């Protein structure tokens with residue numbers, strides 16, 4: 001009889017001790033940071049960082065996991081060099097297994113808008129984990145997060161949580177088909193909506209990085225209802241709607257694409273998509289897995305003042321833990337089981353740790369949004385312009401796209417507005433730049449076709465250090 005309370009008691013004590021250890025560790029981190037900054041001021045940036053531990057770990061992982069990675073772009077295939085094994089992160093910085101300190105502009109591919117190991121988020125996860133990790137039954141925090149997310153997106157009335165962005169888009173498309181009773185779906189070249197069969201057509205992200213058209217293992221019959229059109233081209237959309245009259249269930253789009261590098265939808269383009277889908281009674285899905293709470297608190301739809309029918313989300317709403325979500329008006333969402341006939345389920349959906357991390361992150365953003373988003377805008381602008389100026393001084397032809405704290409330097413004169421123009425980039429030049437930056441302690445996405453991100457934890461000093469590194473890196477690329 002006493003075993004349960006005893007275990008519970010020791011867990012509570014354990015958590016208490018952990019909290020204190022974390023506080024001490026955080027003080028340790030600050031000290032390490034200060035010391036390493038002093039050291040850096042005295043020394044030239046290193047151009048021969050140690051990689052032995054990362055190499056050893058990659059060798060071991062490659063024998064056990066395809067490519068040594070659990071997501072393809074992490075293998076550095078497009079940029080060369082040794083993929084770094086990361087052992088810890090704090091704020092804007094990460095440390096690899098060889099103790100190299102790096103300023104991180106990947107942020108776990110977008111979720112970490114508050115930086116690594118953000119205190120609010122860690123505290124929320126810790127408090128949740130002390131109560132158990134998963135129950136397969138509802139927990140109160142699911143509605144807390146749902147309420148918070150819904151309050152930021154005016155067209156949402158209901159939302160369903162899943163465990164990844166892939167599940168979110170896949171489910172939203174199934175729902176659109178159930179709602180319209182139509183078969184065709186429309187997507188755009190260079191947009192990536194996860195790895196569901198029907199969506200791996202002319203997809204961006206890792207598919208573009210690897211330079212492959214789609215994926216093996218998908219029978220062409222599975223793709224017969226997918227229309228992949230050029231991005232930012234309304235006439236192609238009009239033409240497809242004429243050709244497939246009353247047959248197109250939905251149009252899914254990244255309103256600001258992150259997966260061919262950062263490429264914003266033109267104002268007229270997104271308005272046009274809204275007007276055409278309304279006229280044709282097709283469902284407009286904004287895939288805001290990357291842009292939700294990133295480019296503005298209310299995502300890209302806030303910036304462009306457009307209300308899609310369905311929105312998909314992920315990344316930030318999980319605060320670094322696995323989450324996805326899709327939502328819209330009750331009229332459509334009530335078709336989802338158990339209320340309606342569209343089936344979708346998940347063992348770990350609405351997992352209490354992910355919900356707690358997401359709630360802490362989104363709440364922090366909501367409570368500080370008037371300071372956070374203007375600061376991210378200003379600092380990101382300074383960084384992106386600073387690096388672009390460094391390229392110009394070095395005579396390296398690049399152009400850049402940026403929306404808030406999401407950005408890409410393309411190794412082409414540009415402008416980059418779609419996949420055709422993005423794919424003109426000198427990817428070998430980007431790879432040299434990437435490696436030169438990494439050698440100088442700057443961790444960029446290891447692909448020309450992935451957006452980089454700034455977090456609230458990045459400082460003016462980080463930006464200055466990055467621009468200084470870029471000056472040297474462009475010189476090295478040119479040499």
Ligand code: PMP
Pocket residue numbers: 109163164165166167169192193194195205254258259287288289290314315324
């Ligand atoms: N949609 C978009 C816009 C994305 O950027 C991504 C992932 N980068 C996904 C969907 C898929 O999300 P996940 O990797 O969580 O499955």
